[in-house]
Amino acid sequence: MDTPQKQSVTQIGTPISKSKFEDSPVFNYINSLSPIRPVKSIPIPHPFSSLNFTSPPSVFTSPHLTSSHKESRFFKTHNSSSHPTNPVESRDDSNSNEEVVAEEAEATIDASRGDEASTEMELSQISKCGRSSSDDPVASSCGGDTTVLSLVPYTPRGENCSPEVAGIGMQKMYDNVQPKNQTPDWESLISDASELLIFNSPNDSEAFRCLMMQRASTSEARFCSGAGMTNNEPKSSDAIPYEAASILHRGVRRRCLDFEMPGNKQTMSENNTTANELSSSRCVVPSIGLHLNAIAMSSKDCKTNVTHDYSGKIQVGLQGSSSTMQETLDQTENETREDAYQDLEDVLTEPALAELNLSSPKKKRLKLGAGEGESCKRCNCKKSKCLKLYCECFAAGVYCIEPCSCVDCFNKPIHEDTVLATRKQIESRNPLAFAPKVIRSSDSVQETGDDASKTPASARHKRGCNCKKSNCLKKYCECYQGGVGCSINCRCEGCKNKFGRKDGSCIDMETELEEENETSKKSRTAKPQQNTEDLVSKETSSALPMTPMPIYRQQLVQVPFSSSKNMMPPPQSLLGAGSSSGIYNSQYLRNPDISMTQSWNEKSFETVAEDRAEEMPEIIVHSPIANIKTLSPNSKRVTPPHLDSSRRSGGRKLILQSIPSFPSLTHQN
DNA sequence: GAGTTTGAAACT
DNA sequence: CAGTTTCAAACTC
Structure with a gap:
């Protein structure tokens, strides 16, 4: 032509x-x-x-x-x-x-x-x-x-x-x-x-497609190519636009948090946002948890709201989390949902959500079912006062709340100063301490078509695990827990991570099943409850490119750095991390002490054309991590993923470019 | 629910 | 940087 x-x-x-x-x-x-x-x-x-x-x-x-x-x-x-x-x-x-x-x-x-x-x-x-x-x-x-x-x-x-x-x-x-x-x-x-x-999130993208498709076929509203609506789709054609819009708006709502944080809070309320929307939006904020001053205040003044927000956050988070969806997915073959959830799952790269998703299905569900404390990780710290990374809550950037069984907990709004100080200290020691542990890179694309394509999770643990006895087959392994394969960064021994082995080999589904069976035989032969691996497997498989992923998703790269488990990489839609971005931003915008971190993170999310991707197959390669490596006491762990030129995809691809340096938190004040 | 195992985090 | 200790989650019984 x-x-x-x-x-x-x-x-x-x-x-x-x-x-x-x-x-x-x-x-x-x-x-x-x-x-x-x-x-x-x-x-x-x-x-x-x-x-x-x-x-x-x-x-x-x-x-x-x-x-x-x-x-x-x-x-x-x-x-x-x-x-x-x-x-x-x-x-x-x-x-x-x-x-x-x-x-x-x-x-x-x-x-x-x-x-x-x-x-x-x-x-x-x-x-x-x-x-x-x-x-x-x-x-x-x-x-x-x-x-x-x-x-x-x-x-x-x-x-x-x-x-x-x-x-x-x-x-x-x-x-x-x-x-x-x-x-x-x-x-x-x-x-x-x-x-x-x-789009700011895969959901948006999906929603966009749906909307567009709907328009494209005005008389056949149910056509939503990307979503792959089935004839069995229970929803009426009218519902589709709504759903699409819903997805879209969900992302929007999340995103709006980016702008509303400190000074723009008014925006949201002004926005004719419905109570629900507002609630939803707010719900996201807490997830960042962290020691959000706002939350702290809320918890003081209106505990009910806090709780609500917390739970809301979880719920919201889970809406997009395959974990929660998992059950639904197990019961329904609704491709549309599945697709949407996959998108969402793509977004949920960060460990906190990953935990909700892939890791500890059993426990997390238990926790999530706890009602009020849903958002809380319900730590059980005894000696750390919940001021160390040992504490899941602290690590996730959320305050401990009632459901927690911690002792002498300082991770509470009333100890906000202490929490922030401690956090700052930890970050000064390791700027990435609160960064997501699991990095979902553009490998979803890159891996497709090559050996690594079999790797279910297009992500890698930031630092890699160090498993010795668990063979990376238990949740002791952070990689496994995060639902990602082990990488060259891992120092694990006898790696059998079903999401991808350290040596690069991957276990295909059959092998995977076999191993699962073995595992099952070993310990619990006939547990009524789905075992963890099964769950993880399913969840992961849903995330697998069983069917070709929409290009727009493949092209997106997600970046690693955010400052807490619950936080996702910056907004840049490029990341498709709408939800978390909001979370992320919320937290830091509300927390002046770490605002620098945010800006740093933001800066780290520049995108580059594919040609550049060649230079950094994995975002992290050129990411601050590389720089931080020298800063971090754990430098040995915070190593940039190896470059694998073979993992380039043929299509256009955008990757995030990191920023040159990471503003030390210690320089803030 | 108590005890054990495990590996990350923290420390030296 | 390596080794050790501490810690809390994951796991087992």
């Missing part, structure tokens, strides 16, 4: 190419179909000037800003779809262009008028994105321009959304349209859109 557009692949993003682009027959055709006029390339001098959300310390020009903006737009757009008079929007007052875009987005969503229009808008936005980046470096984050969607192509150092990449994206979309002028392949187009556009 030699189209005029193709020629300007590398030029797109420049005014000239843009002009050509808009002059193309296809573009004109699309334009003619849309009641909405494409927004002309209005230069955006300072896209962020009007933003008022809480920003990281000025010392860092965190990319998060851009994404924050992006996310805020995302939030605004979708939210406003149901609440046209969204206050948030009014907050973004200074940028008329953005508003125009937002309005377009709303129109696109609300009017449900035409697929063409939607796509057109996307295209125009993408093009604008590319343009803006070339026009104004400050606006390079394309988040400033993108409304519903964020452009995937992020490049580090303010080169986000490079014209070239954007152009490519647009070109690709065009390529799909071009050949089928009269009857564009919306599905593929949407698929591409999903692929090209990054």
Whole structure:
């Protein structure tokens, strides 16, 4: 397909190419179909000037800003779809262009008028994105321009959304349209859109696909290609959009936390958010737990709320956790849900959630079923005063609450200062002490197609385990517990980790089953309850690329660093870690003492084009960890995963680029 | 529920 | 950095 557009692949993003682009027959055709006029390339001098959300310390020009903006737009757009008079929007007052875009987005969503229009808008936005980046470096984050969607192509150092990449994206979309002028392949187009556009979470992406597909087939609303709705789908076609929207909004809600933390709390309430939504949103916050001042206060003043929040957090978390879903999944064959959950699971890379998910199904369920203390890990510390990493609660960044059986617990709001001080101390010793232990990398993609593809979990334990006797087959093993395979970083002996062995070999399902059987024979032959391994196995298998994962998911890379088990990598949608990002941010934004850490983390989540991926097959490679390695007393453990060039995927891929250095917490004060 | 095992965390 | 101790979760009975 030699189209005029193709020629300007590398030029797109420049005014000239843009002009050509808009002059193309296809573009004109699309334009003619849309009641909405494409927004002309209005230069955006300072896209962020009007933003008022809480920003990281000025010392860092965190990319998060851009994404924050992006996310805020995302939030605004979708939210406003149901609440046209969204206050948030009014907050973004200074940028008329953005508003125009937002309005377009709303129109696109609300009017449900035409697929063409939607796509057109996307295209125009993408093009604008590319343009803006070339026009104004400050606006390079394309988040400033993108409304519903964020452009995937992020490049580090303010080169986000490079014209070239954007152009490519647009070109690709065009390529799909071009050949089928009269009857564009919306599905593929949407698929591409999903692929090209990054969402703050896989859920969003999925939801987006669903929504788009629904639009694409107005009469066949139940078609949700990505979700793979089945005919047995009990839900009516009407429910689908709702579900999609729900997923979408869920992510949005989570995401909104990013911006509301300290100063923007008002935003949420202003947002016409329903009580439920608000609750949900809030629920997420606590999960970060950590020693969130807000929580502390809440616990003091309104304990009921706290409890509610806590439990809410858990519930919310579990909504996306395969663990909880597991049972559901076991009973239902609803692919849609499964898919959605898989997406969510992808997001749940961090150990805390992983624990809820993959690790200790038995215990966690027990805990989770405890009602009030659901969110609490119910530690049982006797001597550590819950001020050491031994304490799960502390390690997870949450206060101990009643369900805990700890003794002399200091991990409580009333000892907030102590907790924070201790935490800071620990972090000073090992900046990654509270970082997620399990890293879910883009390997899900990379591994696909090669030997490692058999590895169920596209993740690795940050430092690797050190198992000697458990053969990495018990939850003593952090890798196993996290549902990930052992890696070269592990110093385990006799590794038999079914999620992936240290030596790189992987146990296929059959072998896996055999080993499980053996294990079962060994200890508990006929336990009524599903044994841990079974559960983990199932959960993991659900996460396995049994069926090809949507490209958009494969392309996402998740980053490791966040500061607590419960915290996920920064928002950058690129990570697809919507929920946790919110959590993460919440915690740190609320905690001035560690805000630096946050900004650091944010900075560490820059994305780069695939070519760069080659340089760092695993995010962590170039991540602060590498730098921190020298800082950490446990340097021997905090080693960067080895590079495995063979694990590159052929497709486009974005990975997160780490930041150059990690601001020491000790320098904060 | 008590006791044992295990490996991470902390310490020297 | 290696070895040891402490600790609490995981596990077993």
